[in-house]
Amino acid sequence: MRSSNLYAVILAGGSGTRFWPVSRKSNPKQFLNITGKGTLFQETVARIRPEIAGSHIFIITNAAYHNTVRRQVARFKIPKANILLEPEAKNTAPAICWAAAVIQKTDPGAVMAVLPSDHIILEQKKFLKVLKEAVRLAREDYLVTLGITPSRPDTGYGYLKTARKRVNGKQIIRVEKFTEKPAISKAKQFLKTKKYFWNSGMFVWKSSVILEEFARHLPKVYGLVGKKTGMAYIRRVWRLVPRISIDYGILEKSKNVVAVAAPGIGWSDLGSWESLMEVLSKDKRGNILKGDIVAVNCRNTLVWGEKKVIAPVGLNDMVIIDTPDALLVCPKDRSQDVRDVVDVLIKKKRREV
Amino acid sequence: MRSSNLYAVILAGGSGTRFWPVSRKSNPKQFLNITGKGTLFQETVARIRPEIAGSHIFIITNAAYHNTVRRQVARFKIPKANILLEPEAKNTAPAICWAAAVIQKTDPGAVMAVLPSDHIILEQKKFLKVLKEAVRLAREDYLVTLGITPSRPDTGYGYLKTARKRVNGKQIIRVEKFTEKPAISKAKQFLKTKKYFWNSGMFVWKSSVILEEFARHLPKVYGLVGKKTGMAYIRRVWRLVPRISIDYGILEKSKNVVAVAAPGIGWSDLGSWESLMEVLSKDKRGNILKGDIVAVNCRNTLVWGEKKVIAPVGLNDMVIIDTPDALLVCPKDRSQDVRDVVDVLIKKKRREV
Numbered sequence: 001m002r003s004s005n006l007y008a009v010i011l012a013g014g015s016g017t018r019f020w021p022v023s024r025k026s027n028p029k030q031f032l033n034i035t036g037k038g039t040l041f042q043e044t045v046a047r048i049r050p051e052i053a054g055s056h057i058f059i060i061t062n063a064a065y066h067n068t069v070r071r072q073v074a075r076f077k078i079p080k081a082n083i084l085l086e087p088e089a090k091n092t093a094p095a096i097c098w099a100a101a102v103i104q105k106t107d108p109g110a111v112m113a114v115l116p117s118d119h120i121i122l123e124q125k126k127f128l129k130v131l132k133e134a135v136r137l138a139r140e141d142y143l144v145t146l147g148i149t150p151s152r153p154d155t156g157y158g159y160l161k162t163a164r165k166r167v168n169g170k171q172i173i174r175v176e177k178f179t180e181k182p183a184i185s186k187a188k189q190f191l192k193t194k195k196y197f198w199n200s201g202m203f204v205w206k207s208s209v210i211l212e213e214f215a216r217h218l219p220k221v222y223g224l225v226g227k228k229t230g231m232a233y234i235r236r237v238w239r240l241v242p243r244i245s246i247d248y249g250i251l252e253k254s255k256n257v258v259a260v261a262a263p264g265i266g267w268s269d270l271g272s273w274e275s276l277m278e279v280l281s282k283d284k285r286g287n288i289l290k291g292d293i294v295a296v297n298c299r300n301t302l303v304w305g306e307k308k309v310i311a312p313v314g315l316n317d318m319v320i321i322d323t324p325d326a327l328l329v330c331p332k333d334r335s336q337d338v339r340d341v342v343d344v345l346i347k348k349k350r351r352e353v
Numbered sequence: 354m355r356s357s358n359l360y361a362v363i364l365a366g367g368s369g370t371r372f373w374p375v376s377r378k379s380n381p382k383q384f385l386n387i388t389g390k391g392t393l394f395q396e397t398v399a400r401i402r403p404e405i406a407g408s409h410i411f412i413i414t415n416a417a418y419h420n421t422v423r424r425q426v427a428r429f430k431i432p433k434a435n436i437l438l439e440p441e442a443k444n445t446a447p448a449i450c451w452a453a454a455v456i457q458k459t460d461p462g463a464v465m466a467v468l469p470s471d472h473i474i475l476e477q478k479k480f481l482k483v484l485k486e487a488v489r490l491a492r493e494d495y496l497v498t499l500g501i502t503p504s505r506p507d508t509g510y511g512y513l514k515t516a517r518k519r520v521n522g523k524q525i526i527r528v529e530k531f532t533e534k535p536a537i538s539k540a541k542q543f544l545k546t547k548k549y550f551w552n553s554g555m556f557v558w559k560s561s562v563i564l565e566e567f568a569r570h571l572p573k574v575y576g577l578v579g580k581k582t583g584m585a586y587i588r589r590v591w592r593l594v595p596r597i598s599i600d601y602g603i604l605e606k607s608k609n610v611v612a613v614a615a616p617g618i619g620w621s622d623l624g625s626w627e628s629l630m631e632v633l634s635k636d637k638r639g640n641i642l643k644g645d646i647v648a649v650n651c652r653n654t655l656v657w658g659e660k661k662v663i664a665p666v667g668l669n670d671m672v673i674i675d676t677p678d679a680l681l682v683c684p685k686d687r688s689q690d691v692r693d694v695v696d697v698l699i700k701k702k703r704r705e706v
Contacts, residue, residue, distance in 0.1 A: 021664070296693045305680070309705050311374070311694040313683035320682050327658070329673050329682055330666035340649045341664040352662050 005109045006135060007207070008052050009099040012041050012061040012069060012117040013086055017342045017353065018272055021326035022304065025353055029270060030118035031068050035280075040270070041069070041117040045076050047124050048115070051131070058103065060084040060095045085231070087238040093249040094241045097214045098225040098234065104207040105229060111138045112210070114203040114246075120279055122266025130262040134204040137172070137258055143213065143251065144204040145175060147197025147259035148267050153187035156271045156336070158199035158247065161190075162259050175257040178247055197259055199247065200267060210250070217253045218244065273319045273328075273335040277302050291322070300332065326352045358462045359488060360560070361405050362452040365394050365414040365422060365470040366439055370695045370706065371625055374679035375657065378706055382623060383471035384421050388633075393623070394422070394470040398429050400477050401468070404484070411456065413437040413448045438584070440591040446602040447594040450567045451578040451587065457560040458582060464491045465563070467556040467599075473632050475619025483615040487557040490525070490611055496566065496604065497557040498528060500550025500612035501620050506540035509624045509689070511552035511600065514543075515612050528610040531600055550612055552600065553620060563603070570606045571597065626672045626688040630655050644675075653685065679705045 015028045023029045030041040037043060045057060054077035061069050063085040070083070084102065086095060096114055103110045113131060121127050134144040147160050161177035178199065182190065190196035214222035221244070224237045251257050268279045280288050280302075287298055291305025298315045305322045312320060319335050321328040328338065345353045368381045376382045383394040390396060398410060407430035414422050416438040423436065437455065439448055449467055456463045466484060474480050487497040500513050514530035531552065535543065543549040567575035574597070577590050604610050621632045633641050633655075640651055644658025651668045658675045665673060672688050674681040681691065698706045 021662075294694050294697050296690055296697075297687075308676075308678050308680055309374075309698070309703065310680045311682070311691075313681065313690045313694060314687035315682060315684070318682070320680075322680055323661075325661050327661055327663045327673075327675055327680070328666065329664070329668060329671070331668070334650075334667035337649055337666045338664075341647050341666060344647050344649075345662070350662065 005107055005111055006052055007056045007058065007103050007107070007110050007112045008048050009096065009103070009112050009114045010041070010044055010057065010059045010117050011092060011095060011114065012059050012065065013089055013095060014116075014118050015062065015089065016118065018336075018338060019270070019276075020338050020342050021321055021323045021328050021352065026064075027068070028065075028118070030116075031065070031072065034270070034276065035120065039072055040120060042072050043120070044115055044117040045073060045078075047121060047127060048113070048131070049076060051128055052113075054078045055082070058082045058084060058099050060086060060099050062086050062089055087235050090238065090241050090243045092246040093214075093218060093244045094221050094225055094238075096210065096246050097218070097221050098229060100207040100210050100214070101226050102229045104211055108208060110207045111135055111204065112207050114205075116201045116269075119200070119267060119269045120276075122279060123264060127262070127265045130260055130265060131204070134260045137260065138204040138206055138209075141206060141209050141256070142172075143209065143254055143257045145197075145251070145257060145259050146200045146202040146204075146262045147173070147175075148200050148265075149261060149263055150187075150191055150196060150198050153184060153191050154198070155181055155184050155187050156275070157181065157269065159187075159190050160197040160199050160259055162195055162197060173259040173261065175251070175259050178252045180247075197261065200262065201269070202262075203246070203251075209256075213250050213254050213256070218242075218249045221249070271336075272338070273302060273321065273330075274332045277319075277332065302332070358460055358464055359405055360409045360411065360456050360460070360463050360465040361401050362449065362456070362465050362467045363394070363397055363410065363412045363470050364445060364448060364467065365412050365418065366442055366448060367469075367471050368415065368442065369471065371689075371691060372623070372629075373691050373695050374674055374676045374681050374705065379417075380421070381418075381471070383469075384418070384425065387623070387629065388473065392425055393473060395425050396473070397468055397470040398426060398431075400474060400480060401466070401484070402429060404481055405466075407431045408435070411435045411437060411452050413439060413452050415439050415442055440588050443591070443594050443596045445599040446567075446571060446597045447574050447578055447591075449563065449599050450571070450574050451582060453560040453563050453567070454579050455582045457564055461561060463560045464488055464557065465560050467558075469554045469622075472554070472620060472622045473629075475632060476617060480615070480618045483613055483618060484557070487613045490613065491557040491559055491562075494559060494562050494609070495525075495611045496563065496607055496609050498550075498604070498610060498612050499553045499555040499557075499615045500526070500528075501553050501618075502614060502616055503540075503544055503549060503551050506537060506544050507551070508534055508537050508540050509628070510534065510622065512540075512543050513550040513552050513612055515548055515550060526612040526614065528604070528612050531605045533600075550614065553615065554600075554622070555615075556599070556604075562609075566603050566607050566609070571595075571602045574602070624689075625691070626655060626674065627685045630672075630685065655685070 019029045033039050137144045159179040160175045162173045286300035288302045292309045293303050294311045296313045298312045301315045301318045303320045317332040372382045386392050490497045512532040513528045515526045639653035641655045645662045646656050647664045649666045651665045654668045654671045656673045670685040
């Protein structure tokens with residue numbers, strides 16, 4: 001696969017706080033070392049590094065995270081110029097359009113893999129195999145999404161409705177519809193039909209093909225950041241760019257989207273502490289105890305500590321996250337409500353956000 | 354009541370860790386400011402101060418807590434000589450015998466109130482009224498215990514079995530039996546008969562009377578610390594003194610014990626975080642939130658924090674106690690299991706004990 005016209009665009013501008021209190025606006029999820037091997041962002045770069053040279057890896061992030069990104073990619077030999085700095089967050093479509101334009105300029109035949117940097121993928125080899133298949137399809141001018149086979153009716157993910165078709169004697173999985181976070185009844189139905197994938201947010205396409213799609217479906221974005229790409233220019237026009245996601249702006253409209261199934265890659269978008277628990281290894285009581293923990297009669301409980309001794313006693317299905325200036329305690333299945341806490345802290349203009 | 358021969362002996366030598374992680378061996382429960390008004394020990398002194406002059410208040414504590422005690426009683430004008438320092442913990446009987454001997458020497462007609470300093474009593478006026486009644490009975494040579502009317506079949510308390518008798522035309526409540534922490538079935542039975550009180554550990558008697566009881570029931574203790582009382586002497590003989598409680602050593606054996614009912618004094622021995630919750634005031638959802646707390650959908654939950662922001666989310670009947678070097682999280686009804694944590698920490702020789 002190590003082909004000279006394969007590029008990666010790593011999206012590292014998110015400012016999510018769903019991992020509060022560990023993640024903060026100033027230090028969002030992608031910059032956290034959750035697995036112990038490196039930050040999620042570093043892991044994302046390391047994962048593709050065997051197949052894509054540093055010079056072909058682009059990173060697009062918020063200007064606020066420039067130093068963090070520089071520090072974290074130091075060991076990967078990525079040229080400074082490959083770090084694209086958004087003056088402000090505009091969701092994924094403008095970022096991808098700008099990156100596509102930059103790549104298109106240096107390599108008109110480029111294939112680019114768009115990769116979020118705040119997800120976890122445990123199985124690198126399987127992932128690279130799936131990526132290879134996606135690149136093959138992208139070379140045939142498809143917009144390729146990596147689809148995750150759902151293992152449960154999760155209401156926290158977006159779903160891809162697909163249909164298997166034969167094209168030129170080969171089977172492809174055409175994406176017919178995008179569904180954002182469904183109700184539980186719908187999610188259960190999706191699971192039954194076996195036609196649905198989770199939308200992983202990972203995409204592969206030719207830069208030329210996606211730019212054509214931008215020109216067609218998001219002409220305003222294309223007009224502003226699909227041709228001229230210089231930093232000084234971008235700084236000037238970025239505020240005029242509409243805020244829109246690639247899913248909503250392009251993929252839901254295009255007739256050209258296919259999926260590649262990505263079985264067994266150990267993917268999670270880490271949308272909550274609960275989803276993290278699914279991918280980390282547990283002790284025989286189902287606990288994940290990180291730090292200096294004295295647990296008594298606990299089961300299926302995540303305790304994430306730093307320096308102090310933490311004593312969880314008689315807990316089931318709980319999440320305890322302790323940091324130097326903030327502590328979260330909640331039942332596992334309520335870990336999505338962390339956003340309520342963050343909302344309160346934002347309202348109170350608290351520095352712990 | 355401010356009678357010249359009434360004395361108080363405040364027991365301040367306990368080293369319990371049932372309030373871990375807030376209480377420690379080096380800073381046990383009685384020295385904690387739980388109510389916000391002062392430490393439990395200070396509150397104990399302040400509570401009797403309107404009726405008993407500083408010069409009549411004796412404090413018996415472990416030598417290890419000397420500085421803490423000195424600091425905490427500074428404002429009460431208690432003579433240095435009234436602070437009796439046990440070289441090591443020997444349970445309550447030897448401490449009380451020594452204190453009685455000290456008081457007996459200065460005032461042969463003394464009545465002494467023995468008061469634990471790690472309990473809470475919310476209603477000072479009612480308490481002082483009960484104390485007055487107890488003093489009256491003590492003057493008639495009874496050993497008087499303050500009995501708490503049980504409000505539930507608690508298995509964490511000792512119980513007094515009583516019988517109402519008429520003596521010289523007056524009704525007294527004679528204590529017939531002491532029962533240490535009963536099984537739940539027994540406790541329920543006790544509650545039904547209405548003959549039982551909780552043993553508050555507060556006693557009133559003449560120093561001369563209790564010394565006679567020591568001479569009869571605990572001659573070894575009496576022989577060692579019931580007559581000679583000097584500090585140098587005590588330091589020499591204390592290690593020979595048996596380790597025994599006043600309940601077990603004297604009160605269970607004496608035929609001379611009566612109870613005074615202490616209704617509505619708002620007493621708790623604070624034997625666990627759960628029992629603390631019963632006496633502190635709650636918000637309308639039943640929560641007690643001390644510190645910088647952002648609670649979302651919590652009920653009947655105690656959160657005890659210091660500096661950092663704590664976010665309890667979706668919790669019911671939980672206890673969260675956060676200190677700079679240790680954090681406890683447990684269901685309210687498991688708060689007695691804190692001792693298991695402390696045991697582990699002791700085994701590991703951890704400084705957090």
